[in-house]
Amino acid sequence: MFAYVIRRVLATIPVMALVALFVFSLLYLAPGDPAAVIAGDQATPQDVERIRASLGLDRPYLVRFGSWVWGILNGDMGVSIFTNLPVTTMIAQRIEPTLSLMILTLILAVTIAVPMGVVAAWKQGTLIDRAVMGFAVLGFSVPVFVVGYLLAYVFALELDWLPVQGYTALSKGFLPWLENLVLPAVALGGVYIALIARITRATMLEVLQQDYIRTARAKGAGQGSILFLHALKNAAVPIVTVIGIGIALLIGGAVVTESVFAIPGLGRLTVDAILRRDYPVIQGVVLLFSFVYVLVNLIIDLAYTLFDPRIRY
Amino acid sequence: MALLEVENLQTHFRTPDGVNRAVDGVSFHVNAGETVAIVGESGCGKSVTSMSILRLIPEPPGKIAGAIRFQGRDLLKLSDREMRDIRGNEISMIFQEPMTSLNPVLTVGRQIGETLRLHQGLSKQQAEEKAVEMLTLVGIPEPRRRVREYPHQLSGGMRQRVMIAIALACNPKLLIADEPTTALDVTIQAQILELMKDLKHRVGAAIVLITHDLGVVAEVAERVIVMYAGRKVEEAAVGPLFNDPKHPYTQGLLGSMPKLGSSLHGDEGRLAEIPGLVPSLKKKIDGCVFAGRCPKVTDLCRQVAPALEEKAPGHVAACHYAIKEGAIAA
Numbered sequence: 137m138f139a140y141v142i143r144r145v146l147a148t149i150p151v152m153a154l155v156a157l158f159v160f161s162l163l164y165l166a167p168g169d170p171a172a173v174i175a176g177d178q179a180t181p182q183d184v185e186r187i188r189a190s191l192g193l194d195r196p197y198l199v200r201f202g203s204w205v206w207g208i209l210n211g212d213m214g215v216s217i218f219t220n221l222p223v224t225t226m227i228a229q230r231i232e233p234t235l236s237l238m239i240l241t242l243i244l245a246v247t248i249a250v251p252m253g254v255v256a257a258w259k260q261g262t263l264i265d266r267a268v269m270g271f272a273v274l275g276f277s278v279p280v281f282v283v284g285y286l287l288a289y290v291f292a293l294e295l296d297w298l299p300v301q302g303y304t305a306l307s308k309g310f311l312p313w314l315e316n317l318v319l320p321a322v323a324l325g326g327v328y329i330a331l332i333a334r335i336t337r338a339t340m341l342e343v344l345q346q347d348y349i350r351t352a353r354a355k356g357a358g359q360g361s362i363l364f365l366h367a368l369k370n371a372a373v374p375i376v377t378v379i380g381i382g383i384a385l386l387i388g389g390a391v392v393t394e395s396v397f398a399i400p401g402l403g404r405l406t407v408d409a410i411l412r413r414d415y416p417v418i419q420g421v422v423l424l425f426s427f428v429y430v431l432v433n434l435i436i437d438l439a440y441t442l443f444d445p446r447i448r449y
Numbered sequence: 450m451a452l453l454e455v456e457n458l459q460t461h462f463r464t465p466d467g468v469n470r471a472v473d474g475v476s477f478h479v480n481a482g483e484t485v486a487i488v489g490e491s492g493c494g495k496s497v498t499s500m501s502i503l504r505l506i507p508e509p510p511g512k513i514a515g516a517i518r519f520q521g522r523d524l525l526k527l528s529d530r531e532m533r534d535i536r537g538n539e540i541s542m543i544f545q546e547p548m549t550s551l552n553p554v555l556t557v558g559r560q561i562g563e564t565l566r567l568h569q570g571l572s573k574q575q576a577e578e579k580a581v582e583m584l585t586l587v588g589i590p591e592p593r594r595r596v597r598e599y600p601h602q603l604s605g606g607m608r609q610r611v612m613i614a615i616a617l618a619c620n621p622k623l624l625i626a627d628e629p630t631t632a633l634d635v636t637i638q639a640q641i642l643e644l645m646k647d648l649k650h651r652v653g654a655a656i657v658l659i660t661h662d663l664g665v666v667a668e669v670a671e672r673v674i675v676m677y678a679g680r681k682v683e684e685a686a687v688g689p690l691f692n693d694p695k696h697p698y699t700q701g702l703l704g705s706m707p708k709l710g711s712s713l714h715g716d717e718g719r720l721a722e723i724p725g726l727v728p729s730l731k732k733k734i735d736g737c738v739f740a741g742r743c744p745k746v747t748d749l750c751r752q753v754a755p756a757l758e759e760k761a762p763g764h765v766a767a768c769h770y771a772i773k774e775g776a777i778a779a
Contacts, residue, residue: 346549347544347546347549347550348549348550348551348552348553350505350544350550351544351550351551351552351612351615352552352563353505353536354503354505354536354537354541354542354544355536355537355541355563355564355567355615356533356534356535356536356537356538356564356567356568357533357537357563357567358533365555366552366555369554369555370552370553370554443554444553444554445553445554445599445601446553446599446601
């Protein structure tokens, strides 16, 4: 088991290297010149050339990639072209809201979606089942920004229960923090809930047909124990897999959600950086998101052993 | 009073193309400590009968009617809660498929302990202690290690022993064994049967044994019920049934058993068989259910269903032409 963990951690290194190469190349190939953006409309070609040289953009591709990777390995992601602040500092300033939003959404989605899927499978074909499935289709098909504005309109503007937008740091109190994040988390969680609920239902339907479920009934086990102990533990592996894959949805959705609710997080940082062609920032943020995704999937791979004793590494 | 009295049991399933009368008016009883076998081909309603007793038939699409009196209480009238108290406690069940009947993600000890914790309120530690005891009882070596193992670490025979341990953990008064040896290889079959006989004497439970293996019946049962197409067609003590089967279906079943040296017949030396298949249970059958396959069929059989009749003391059969003992003399 321990050897497996080490092997898996080592295996993430080439993955991350590939991701780094990809992220770097993508921006290298993208149209638009940051030097021109910084120089402004009135600049002469000589001005642009000077700025480009000062940013090191005139060096060959491989040299730039090498120095970028070397910097990252030393904890230096470069300096923002626009603000002149180190990228690591900018990320550090913006990470709390995004992390808060994602973790809250994750918790919310799992605690809602899994029981929803379980109950839908148990009551297969009934009104409850159809309601859950209908909701899932809705969750998939309505975009985050539509849900976001709708929620903000109803719960913040009309009912005035929650703030319309913004973010309050956790250090200023749990409740204000939560109040600001509830609507964004619900908006962002829609697709995620739909995805998890569907896979939970499908897997549970299959598991409930198994012989050992009949055995559990014959032993006199109650409905709750049959659903949540005997069946759900057997259904856990595909469900957990989807929860992991869905993190990608959250990362993508966070960018949009933060814009809708004016949350000063990494998503906003990314969007602003892209608009300004602030390459070091874009590269840093995308690399960080990739790293989080790889890490989450590593954790999930390891979590399989907790649910299914037949999986041994 | 008998331990279990099943009266006019009817288990029907609603299907898109009509009602499937899987069990259609079956009555029998089981005395305390007795072993009763229910035999018949696949699709005769044996398993459905056994599942109906514990109300393990999903309703809907299933529907159980009639009466199932266990120690005088009609199980069909109990609430779900009361029924759960009986399952695994006073009546328990062993299934055909030991490879898939145990939960793959829970330890053996937990699965045995579950019944004990449910019905006897034991603590986790007590339940595990008792689980070790049960594993010892069913003959699993190194029980202390095995309680912490998962089903995939055990062989098929061992898993069936674990199933038996689960079933007997709460000292049930009735054990329903649905083809407990079918999925096992022959040497293991013998061991499991031996174990069941041995434990039955120790625990004193009555057994309803569902099987299509007449060899198993001869070995362990005291009384036999023959089912065909959802009905009981014959019932007798094991001796009379094997020596003097009254119903043509029973005769056919016994005739199709391989015997040393004598059972092959015809030019190619084939084993005897009953021609045809069990009829579809979705249509109401007028006349005798076995008429379509019976070698002795007459017009009377096709029109009038024969009633179950006592052909000899304690020996009933549903056939117009089975000779009643003493009838000729009278």
